[in-house]
Amino acid sequence: MVDPGTSETSGLDSADLCAPFLEQLPVAGVAVTMFGGTSAETLVSASDELAARLDELQFDLGEGPRWEALRTRLPVLIPDVHSHPYSWPFFNKALLDTNVAAIFVFPLTLGALDLGAVELHHTKPGSLSYKDHVIAAALAGRTAWHLLRWILSAKSPDTDPAENNELMSRREIHQATGMVLAQAGTNAGEALLLLRAHAFANGIPLREAAEEVLRGHLSFAPGNEGRGNAALQ
Numbered sequence: 246m247v248d249p250g251t252s253e254t255s256g257l258d259s260a261d262l263c264a265p266f267l268e269q270l271p272v273a274g275v276a277v278t279m280f281g282g283t284s285a286e287t288l289v290s291a292s293d294e295l296a297a298r299l300d301e302l303q304f305d306l307g308e309g310p311r312w313e314a315l316r317t318r319l320p321v322l323i324p325d326v327h328s329h330p331y332s333w334p335f336f337n338k339a340l341l342d343t344n345v346a347a348i349f350v351f352p353l354t355l356g357a358l359d360l361g362a363v364e365l366h367h368t369k370p371g372s373l374s375y376k377d378h379v380i381a382a383a384l385a386g387r388t389a390w391h392l393l394r395w396i397l398s399a400k401s402p403d404t405d406p407a408e409n410n411e412l413m414s415r416r417e418i419h420q421a422t423g424m425v426l427a428q429a430g431t432n433a434g435e436a437l438l439l440l441r442a443h444a445f446a447n448g449i450p451l452r453e454a455a456e457e458v459l460r461g462h463l464s465f466a467p468g469n470e471g472r473g474n475a476a477l478q
Contacts (some may be wrong), residue, residue: 255329261470262363262391263292270377271365272349272365276300279353279392288394289361289393295343300364302339307393309336311362314350318359320382320439321350324372346370353392356429356439357444360389371446390435393442421455429467 263275274296278302281426310321313331323329324347326340333452342417347367353360363385373381418440443463445456455464 262290262388263296265387266363266365266381267292269380269384270365270373271341271367271368271371274299274365276364277353277361277388277392278344278364280359282313295345296366298343299345299348303334303364304419306335308333308335310348311364314352314362315359318354320352320378322373322378323348325370327370327461343415344368351372351381353385353389355389355393355442356385356425357463358393358439358442360392363388372406382406390438393438397438397441397445415466417452417459418455421458424458430462431469436465467468 258270266272266275273428274292275420276291276296278300279287279289287401288300291300300311303311307406310323310331310333314321321331325336326345326348345366346369349365351363351365353362364382365381382474418437421440422433422437425431425440429436429439440454440458441451443457444451447454454463458465
């Protein structure tokens with residue numbers, strides 16, 4: 246794995262983030278980029294020099310499938326980079342100097358939170374099968390949870406809801422957690438983690454984030470990206 250060369254991910258086993266994608270999908274390379282923490286963007290992990298280069302090109306040029314996936318919060322699948330309909334003139338030209346033939350980008354999102362993106366590439370043209378797409382989406386979801394847990398554990402002194410009995414006993418947070426659980430279709434632990442992440446990202450107390458949910462001002466349901474949408478800063 247390529248070392249991203251940053252202290253931002255100190256303590257995060259970034260190599261493990263790429264491995265599942267390489268093992269379970271027909272791709273040649275993987276890069277995982279995170280938005281959040283003390284910098285606007287961090288390359289968490291890259292499986293090889295080409296994967297790191299593709300991420301760097303898109304960051305430098307400000308265009309490419311990674312940005313489209315982050316903007317739309319949807320996967321961007323390009324089975325043949327030389328015949329796709331997207332208009333990224335500078336990135337397309339830069340690709341000519343590589344042997345990349347296909348690119349598949351999946352945004353890393355949890356509820357209303359935008360965490361980053363996972364960028365997959367292959368040196369041969371071809372589409373992901375339906376099964377591959379399902380696997381990639383599931384792996385992206387696991388990666389998003391992995392990054393979120395790391396961000397909160399690294400940046401917040403009060404991040405383990407299971408160990409904070411005082412917070413767990415507060416009625417408003419219990420109620421809001423139940424609502425988030427129903428909205429996001431997850432379990433209680435992950436619902437509270439989403440609530441904590443929103444509070445952390447917006448610099449507000451957990452109780453205040455819970456009140457936003459209870460009042461209907463914040464929703465973690467799919468399709469509610471405009472209500473409480475935030476990237477971790």
